[in-house]
Amino acid sequence: MDQPQLRTLEATCIQEESPQCSAACPIHIDVRAFMGCLAKEDWRGARRVLDRTMPFADIVGRICDEPCRRACKRAETGDPLAVGSLERFCVTTVPMVLKQPRLPAKGGSVAVIGSGLSAMTAALDLARKGRNVVMMTGDEEVGGSLRGYAEEILPARVLSGAVETLDSYGVNIQFGWSLNKEFFDIVRQDSDAVFFDRDCAGLASLPVDCTHPDPLTLAVGNDGCFAGGGTTENGFSIMKQVEDGRRAALSIERYLQKVSLTAQREREGACPTRLHTVTIGIESLKEVQPADPSTGFTQQESAREASRCIQCECMECVKQCAFLQEFKDYPKRLVRKIYNNQAIVQGTRTANKMINSCMLCGQCTVICPHDFPMATVCRSTRENMVAKSTMPPSAHEFALQDMEFSLGEFSAMTRHQPGRDSSRFLFYPGCQLAGSAPFAVEQTYLHLTGHLAGGVGLMLGCCGIPAHWSGRQELFNQTMQSFQAEVNRLGDPLIITACSSCYAVFKEFAPELQVQSLWQILDRMELPERKTAIPPQPMTIHDPCTVRHDPEIRASVRNIIKKLGISIEEQPYSGELTDCCGYGGLMQFANVPLGEKAARAKGLRSDLDGLAYCAMCRDNIAASGRRIAHLLDYLFPAAEQEDPLLRPNPGFSRRHENRARLKQHLLNTLWHEEPVMTPDYKSIKLFIPPQVMELMNTRHILEDDIQKVIFQAEQTGKRLVDPENGHFLASFKPVRVTYWVEYQPDKQGYIVHNAYSHRMILPGDAK
Amino acid sequence: MSNFSFISETEWRCGCCNKELQPRKVNVEYMGSVFNVELMVCPVCGFVLVPEDLALGKMLEVEQLLEDK
Ligand SMILES: [Zn+2]
Numbered sequence: 001m002d003q004p005q006l007r008t009l010e011a012t013c014i015q016e017e018s019p020q021c022s023a024a025c026p027i028h029i030d031v032r033a034f035m036g037c038l039a040k041e042d043w044r045g046a047r048r049v050l051d052r053t054m055p056f057a058d059i060v061g062r063i064c065d066e067p068c069r070r071a072c073k074r075a076e077t078g079d080p081l082a083v084g085s086l087e088r089f090c091v092t093t094v095p096m097v098l099k100q101p102r103l104p105a106k107g108g109s110v111a112v113i114g115s116g117l118s119a120m121t122a123a124l125d126l127a128r129k130g131r132n133v134v135m136m137t138g139d140e141e142v143g144g145s146l147r148g149y150a151e152e153i154l155p156a157r158v159l160s161g162a163v164e165t166l167d168s169y170g171v172n173i174q175f176g177w178s179l180n181k182e183f184f185d186i187v188r189q190d191s192d193a194v195f196f197d198r199d200c201a202g203l204a205s206l207p208v209d210c211t212h213p214d215p216l217t218l219a220v221g222n223d224g225c226f227a228g229g230g231t232t233e234n235g236f237s238i239m240k241q242v243e244d245g246r247r248a249a250l251s252i253e254r255y256l257q258k259v260s261l262t263a264q265r266e267r268e269g270a271c272p273t274r275l276h277t278v279t280i281g282i283e284s285l286k287e288v289q290p291a292d293p294s295t296g297f298t299q300q301e302s303a304r305e306a307s308r309c310i311q312c313e314c315m316e317c318v319k320q321c322a323f324l325q326e327f328k329d330y331p332k333r334l335v336r337k338i339y340n341n342q343a344i345v346q347g348t349r350t351a352n353k354m355i356n357s358c359m360l361c362g363q364c365t366v367i368c369p370h371d372f373p374m375a376t377v378c379r380s381t382r383e384n385m386v387a388k389s390t391m392p393p394s395a396h397e398f399a400l401q402d403m404e405f406s407l408g409e410f411s412a413m414t415r416h417q418p419g420r421d422s423s424r425f426l427f428y429p430g431c432q433l434a435g436s437a438p439f440a441v442e443q444t445y446l447h448l449t450g451h452l453a454g455g456v457g458l459m460l461g462c463c464g465i466p467a468h469w470s471g472r473q474e475l476f477n478q479t480m481q482s483f484q485a486e487v488n489r490l491g492d493p494l495i496i497t498a499c500s501s502c503y504a505v506f507k508e509f510a511p512e513l514q515v516q517s518l519w520q521i522l523d524r525m526e527l528p529e530r531k532t533a534i535p536p537q538p539m540t541i542h543d544p545c546t547v548r549h550d551p552e553i554r555a556s557v558r559n560i561i562k563k564l565g566i567s568i569e570e571q572p573y574s575g576e577l578t579d580c581c582g583y584g585g586l587m588q589f590a591n592v593p594l595g596e597k598a599a600r601a602k603g604l605r606s607d608l609d610g611l612a613y614c615a616m617c618r619d620n621i622a623a624s625g626r627r628i629a630h631l632l633d634y635l636f637p638a639a640e641q642e643d644p645l646l647r648p649n650p651g652f653s654r655r656h657e658n659r660a661r662l663k664q665h666l667l668n669t670l671w672h673e674e675p676v677m678t679p680d681y682k683s684i685k686l687f688i689p690p691q692v693m694e695l696m697n698t699r700h701i702l703e704d705d706i707q708k709v710i711f712q713a714e715q716t717g718k719r720l721v722d723p724e725n726g727h728f729l730a731s732f733k734p735v736r737v738t739y740w741v742e743y744q745p746d747k748q749g750y751i752v753h754n755a756y757s758h759r760m761i762l763p764g765d766a767k
Numbered sequence: 768m769s770n771f772s773f774i775s776e777t778e779w780r781c782g783c784c785n786k787e788l789q790p791r792k793v794n795v796e797y798m799g800s801v802f803n804v805e806l807m808v809c810p811v812c813g814f815v816l817v818p819e820d821l822a823l824g825k826m827l828e829v830e831q832l833l834e835d836k
Contacts, residue, residue, distance in 0.1 A: 347836075348835050348836060349835045349836075350835065352834070352835050353835075392834035393798075394830070394831070394834060395834075717782065717783050718782075718783055718812070718814060719782045719783070720779035720780060720781060720782055720788075720814065720816060721779070721781075721782035722779055722780075723780060728782060729779055729816075731817070738817070740817065740822065756822050756823055757822065758823075758826050758827065758830065759797060760796070760817075760826050760829070760830060761795060761796045762793070762795055762815050763793050763795070763813070763815065764815075
């Protein structure tokens with residue numbers, strides 16, 4: 001990721017865009033912050049928000065014509081916020097908190113003609129910036145049209161308070177001028193720039209046409225002259241007076257600095273915003289009415305009214321994603337962290353864990369109104385980390401070794417249908433289904449061979465997605481190449497995938513191969529006669545994240561479920577919006593506790609018993625304690641009639657075992673081939689209590705590893721002994737991780753009491 | 768982690784040599800960084816004990832720190 005890419009990405013996330021109210025406000029008052037302060041009864045804080053942006057807050061706060069109210073998102077579920085009444089409450093009960101400083105004098109004389117609100121604003125803004133300002137008016141008081149307000153709305157003493165304010169910033173106010181040609185000549189001679197407030201009688205008699213100022217700069221025909229304010233075709237708007245005064249002051253600043261009057265002024269005045277706020281599900285609330293309308297809101301009423309503010313933000317992706325919630329940030333800030341992490345040459349790369357915790361599932365991209373590509377960013381960053389050797393070795397090693405095992409001699413195999421030498425079809429169950437439900441793989445295969453003509457081959461292996469997810473592109477490419485070569489060797493049969501990750505990988509990376517989902521095939525086929533009782537009704541479907549963009553597969557699954565007579569209640573976050581179970585992006589390996597959270601969150605999307613059609617979703621949600629079955633459990637029920645909803649998560653060791661046994665079993669029963677020789681250490685028989693098994697699962701220790709440790713300890717006698725209880729403690733480092741096992745010989749094998757591991761290399765270890 | 772001592776009374780004895788373990792300075796290494804630490808070791812064959820709390824505590828912490836360097 002380079003700087004321009006970072007900028008583009010940052011601009012894609014709209015969380016930091018202005019809320020609708022501030023965008024609609026001509027001077028961009030932070031209405032959301034104002035409401036936030038009032039809601040928590042921070043009255044001074046609320047006043048500070050106004051003082052920061054609003055000129056003459058005591059005046060404007062009483063009479064603001066609240067253009068923001070028309071933009072308020074609250075109107076979608078209730079009444080828009082009573083912003084004007086709240087401003088009035090604030091300025092009438094809390095005196096000024098923040099007096100803006102006056103910058104040091106910097107020359108440049110400005111004449112402000114007239115004394116209406118836009119003249120007042122222009123004079124104030126320019127004086128604050130250190131300009132020498134003279135306000136010249138034919139009137140005897142300030143305020144222009146504002147003097148028409150009733151005393152109870154805008155008391156005369158408050159309005160004339162503006163004179164003191166302007167005075168305190170050094171504005172020289174001169175009343176009683178006659179506006180004529182002579183006056184104009186004096187003004188032009190004595191000042192570098194002039195602002196004409198159109199809320200002022202007598203402008204027409206001056207030799208300057210103030211009727212059509214430039215809308216962007218408010219410049220009029222004469223050089224250095226600007227005009228604004230007054231009544232327009234839309235009537236007399238208070239905030240328009242303020243806007244014009246401020247806009248003219250900025251133009252005059254630019255004019256005096258001799259810089260462009262027009263560059264980068266798009267965000268002045270009311271402007272559009274891209275902030276996206278969903279109000280669905282927010283309770284509708286009516287505007288709070290003051291008990292005594294003549295005195296307006298009380299403190300309590302103000303807090304109550306302000307607390308109706310939704311505090312607009314986007315956060316739509318964060319609301320749904322366990323990963324974004326865990327790192328408490330939205331994509332804009334995360335990409336910045338990723339960029340900074342990449343730039344570190346020496347020091348700790350604190351964002352590594354975050355980068356490896358994204359499920360790469362693309363849910364946020366679907367939710368985002370601008371399709372923020374979080375998964376693409378995280379995955380390509382991982383690839384970059386691998387290339388630069390900054391990827392932490394422990395993050396994905398266990399998952400990659402699992403993949404290696406699935407592709408190795410004990411699990412992988414490719415065969416034509418028994419008794420045939422060609423294949424029109426090739427069943428590819430995928431590593432995780434073979435690991436989770438080997439019986440279902442066998443039964444599905446038998447069903448397919450019985451119903452499809454032309455030969456159905458079988459390939460056990462792994463599509464390589466763990467390598468892709470972990471950024472190991474070279475390994476992934478190799479895996480894809482061997483897979484393609486193997487498919488070519490079989491005569492390019494149509495591949496039938498049971499796993500939607502395999503399906504997605506083949507579609508994207510081997511587009512020349514023919515691939516269909518098992519569910520599409522089964523949907524068009526006679527279904528097996530179901531032998532289990534119909535499960536409790538209704539159930540909910542947990543779509544896997546890898547079918548997010550495959551509506552046909554999702555539809556086939558639903559058809560099959562319907563044919564089975566199972567009724568379904570859809571959950572809101574299914575289909576295109578479905579969550580990942582934590583396996584995606586290898587998140588559950590790089591961040592074990594977060595993986596558990598993600599699985600739990602997915603399982604809790606519905607109270608109903610679940611039905612999954614991805615083996616990892618099924619197992620992870622089952623591990624989180626929910627009742628959930630795999631669709632194949634109902635299509636091809638196991639003989640022992642156990643309730644598929646209660647089938648436990650097999651865990652990593654059992655998955656290994658299942659894959660190896662499946663291969664042996666199928667070779668033996670269908671192809672009548674000799675089993676593959678197993679290594680010596682497999683002769684070690686283990687008794688592992690359930691709590692130790694659970695420990696091994698979270699610590700990523702396999703039965704295989706334990707067998708290796710004990711085998712080697714028993715062969716060499718190198719082990720520690722506890723004379724108290726006769727337990728042994730031994731260690732072994734097969735590749736990079738050193739495993740420790742506390743065990744005890746038993747009549748038929750070994751009881752495992754504990755297992756742990758470390759990566760630190762001890763003296764005498766191979767490096 | 769360098770120059771830290773992780774010695775503590777232990778029931779474990781070397782099964783090979785039938786000796787009590789004794790504190791000894793050893794070098795452990797990860798990602799190119801070497802640390803000289805005191806661990807419980809068999810005085811005869813040099814078998815080094817890494818107890819569970821060390822492996823899952825300080826050692827893991829240092830491993831992860833080094834991986835992010
Ligand atoms: Zn010894």
